[in-house]
Amino acid sequence: MKIRFLSFAVIAVVAVATPGLAHAQSADLVLCDRVAADPADPDKPADVKGVPEVAASDIATAIKYCKVAANGSRRAMYQLGRAYAANRQTPEAIAAWRKASDKGSTSAMVELGVVYGTGAGVARDEAQARKLFERAAEAGNPRGVSNLAALGGGGAAAANPARARELLSKGAETNAEAQYQLGMMLAEGNGGDKDDVAARALFEKAAAQNHPGALERMGAFAQEGRGGPKDSDAAKAYYQRAAALGDEDAKKALERARCPYVIKDKRGNVVTNLCW
Known part of the structure; x- marks a missing residue:
């Protein structure tokens, strides 16, 4: 059975940005947000609209400014991965998502889970995909919950549709x-x-x-x-x-x-x- 994972970057949260992330934003981060923010990213500020995918005309701008902003922002690091993915630079995208995931970005965890679940740029590893989706789901990321349910099988309780409903309802x-x-x-x-x-x-x-x-x-x-x-x-x-x-x-x-x-x-x- 072919599994469809939810990911904006590879195909395609909780309510507000994580407390403590609010701070004066640099011009680089503002520009990075403008062209590469993910509308479903829980780290995204409410006043940032986001884009379903990075436009071809904005890729160079996104990479330039997100790369600078990524030094102090996990959101920018995740968005840098989106920009690389849009430019078909898969190894660079995966590297950026790993760094963002290590810093706690649940959206980056979802993207990495999709990478491992589909074998896009790495050896397919369902166990690693499940682990990443579980981490994102436990942190309340709806795409992590939905992808975990789609993966099915064993693992955490979230790996079934009924549990996914329960987690999403929160x-x-x-x-x-x-x-x-x-x-x-x-x-x-x-x-x-x-x-x-x-x-x-x-x-x-x-x-x-x-x-x-x-x-x-x-x-x-x-x-x-x-x-x-x-x-x-x-x-x-x-x-x-x-x-x-x-x-x-x-x-x-x-x-x-x-x-x-x-x-x-x-x-x-x-x-x-x-x-x-």
Whole structure:
């Protein structure tokens, strides 16, 4: 079975940055944050928007400023890894994530876990992946929880969907990423009963915080009338907000709405779409 791990860098928290990390930020860190911050990183300050992935045009800038800022910031070290990964410098990305992980970055632990779980740049090592996901999960990182559940098998109690729900529910009280991940589990009936109403409520909370995935899911739920009223205008608005933040599924949904009629040949193959 092919396992899909959640990682922004290799594919793709708790509520606030760790106490004690707040301090006057250097210009290098500010610029590093602007082009390479991870929206789901628990170390990220609330006023930093973040980007789903480092844009090709920003890679050189990200590497330059994150490398300097990384000397005094584990967040910048993690973001330096994201920049290297975007530039396909896998060994450098892994080295940066190791350093950030050693300093306590749970996002770096998740990325390293994905590296070992997929064998991307290192020998595949499921045991090491599990260990890293467990460390991140125990610290409350929703992606660590979800990846650990996806890995399945033995290990900590978190390595099952029901336990993953329990752990995510704690972070979901305030954190958008946890709300989104728990909403996905409820929407899919993973780890317990399926509950579209509760899933929609969680997506709505995360969408209010501009979480791209939650905005896309709110668009789909509003379009289909899942867990609440059907509203095509609201669906379009959610999709547009998600697309503006880079969500590819939302972009495809908008395109389908613009070009809804499919022309097929005799064999049923799609020839073209008719657009409004």
